[in-house]
Amino acid sequence: MQDRFIKQISLLPADLANELVPLLNQQFSGHLDAQQVATLLQKTGLTKAELMFQLLNIAKALALAPISHFYVGAIAEGNSGDIYMGANIELPGRALCHSVHAEQHAISHAWLSGESGIRDIWINATPCGHCRQFMNELVDGGKINIHLPDTKAQTLQHYLPNGFGPKDLGILQPLMQKQQHELYCEDHNDPLIIEALDHASLSYSPYSHNHSAVVLEMADGRTYSGRYAENAAFNPSMMPMQMAIASLVRHNQSFADIKRALLVESSVGELSLIDVSSDALLSVSAVPLEHIVAEPV
Ligand SMILES: [Zn+2]
Numbered sequence: 535m536q537d538r539f540i541k542q543i544s545l546l547p548a549d550l551a552n553e554l555v556p557l558l559n560q561q562f563s564g565h566l567d568a569q570q571v572a573t574l575l576q577k578t579g580l581t582k583a584e585l586m587f588q589l590l591n592i593a594k595a596l597a598l599a600p601i602s603h604f605y606v607g608a609i610a611e612g613n614s615g616d617i618y619m620g621a622n623i624e625l626p627g628r629a630l631c632h633s634v635h636a637e638q639h640a641i642s643h644a645w646l647s648g649e650s651g652i653r654d655i656w657i658n659a660t661p662c663g664h665c666r667q668f669m670n671e672l673v674d675g676g677k678i679n680i681h682l683p684d685t686k687a688q689t690l691q692h693y694l695p696n697g698f699g700p701k702d703l704g705i706l707q708p709l710m711q712k713q714q715h716e717l718y719c720e721d722h723n724d725p726l727i728i729e730a731l732d733h734a735s736l737s738y739s740p741y742s743h744n745h746s747a748v749v750l751e752m753a754d755g756r757t758y759s760g761r762y763a764e765n766a767a768f769n770p771s772m773m774p775m776q777m778a779i780a781s782l783v784r785h786n787q788s789f790a791d792i793k794r795a796l797l798v799e800s801s802v803g804e805l806s807l808i809d810v811s812s813d814a815l816l817s818v819s820a821v822p823l824e825h826i827v828a829e830p831v
Contacts, residue, residue, distance in 0.1 A: 536560060536786055542591045550578045550588055563785040564596055564643060568615030586656040587683055589619070593636070594658065597621035598783050601630070608636035609656045612649030619643065623780045625817040632814050634772070634780045637665040641672070642763065642777045643784065644710075651710050656681040666694040668770045671709040671738075671763075675699065700766045705740045709763055713738055715745040717800055717828035726751055727826060729759060730798035734828065737761040737774070744803025748774040748811060750782055751794040758782040762807065775811040779818060789818040796824045 535543070535558045543551050543558070553574055557566070566574075566589075575585055586609055593607030599622055606622045620639025625632040634642075636659075641652060651673045660682055661669070669675050669690050676691035676699075691697070700708045707713070717731050726749050733747030739762050746762045760777025774797070782789070797811045812823045 536562065538595045538786065539592060542595045545591050546588050547578065547580075550574065550580065550585070553577050554592070558592070560786070563781075564593065564619030564640075565647065566617050571615070571617055583656075583681065583687075586617075586681065587658075589617075590656060590658045593619035593621055593640070595621070596639075596784050597636070598623045600624055600626045606636035606657070606659050608640040608658075610637075610640040610644045610652045611654040612644045612647070613651045613653060614649060616644075616647070616649070618647060618649070620780070620784070623776070623783055625776075625779070625814055628814060628817040632773075632776060632817070634776045635662065635665050635668070637661055638668050638772050639780045639784070641669070641710075642760070642772060642780065645763070646759065646761070646777070646781065649710065650712065652678055654679040654681060654687075658683060661693065664770045666690065667697070667767050668765060668772070670694055670697045670699045671765050671770075673708050673710050675708065698766060700740070703741065703766050705766070707740070709738045712736075713745075715800070716831035717745060717798070718831045719798070719826055719828045721826075726757065726794060726796050727798065729757060730796050730826070731828060733759045733761045733774075734798045734800065737763070739764045739803070741766070741768070742804045744799055744805050744807060746774055746797065746799035746803070746807055748778040748798075749796050750778050750792050751796075752782075752787055753791040753793050756785075756787070758785065758787070773807060773810060773814065775807070775814040779814065792819040792821050794824065795819065795821050796826065798826045798828055801827050801829050 590607040623634040760774035
């Protein structure tokens, strides 16, 4: 079991802890498939709500909180029934605007894993205004059920009445709906560029058209990606570098092992993420940010 879970697992009921220990192996990065969740429910006799609130103890252990020392866990259930954990990520020594909130982390985890929507989300602290706005960008966002400890589950619409969202700006294909913005780059042979182009083509940037993605390559060859996820209210947008860094942390990797960092963005975007991406990267690695501007196909 990974060290970061040792204290948290001691907080769980013994039968749940016994079932979870084999799952929290070195590869565990906060994903349980629908069958694993069903097995945990069956073996422990817990209700779904009881299980999820217990599992938030594990999700919290995925946090990186050197500034707040406040650990938030979130679990998003995708349309497939799989669950995706996330936690708050604060970049050491960098502006607070670089932070990733637990809800953003869990939802981006589901999105990167191919989910097309979120049905329910469990959180151990009430969602801030930023996260309510971020979730309002999702497919059927208003219908997402928000579960908090000791509180009756309510929809996002309850927590964000009269919300401003993508429809108000004429966007009818919201976040997590399949995006396809093919991009082209002359250097076809670099696998890192190919991976970044794939993610950029799936990114969500209906406001700036800056279809973009970041890929971080580690010394062992593993890669962690992030896609740009814009928001109708602009500021709650999630940057691709932050999404990639959150993924790296979730996979229990060390920043010292980052070997390459690449940002790919579309030539037709109305802005560039190079400066904000470089600044975020600098907080965790001295590796220079490679930058590719790709053309739409
Ligand atoms: Zn938040």
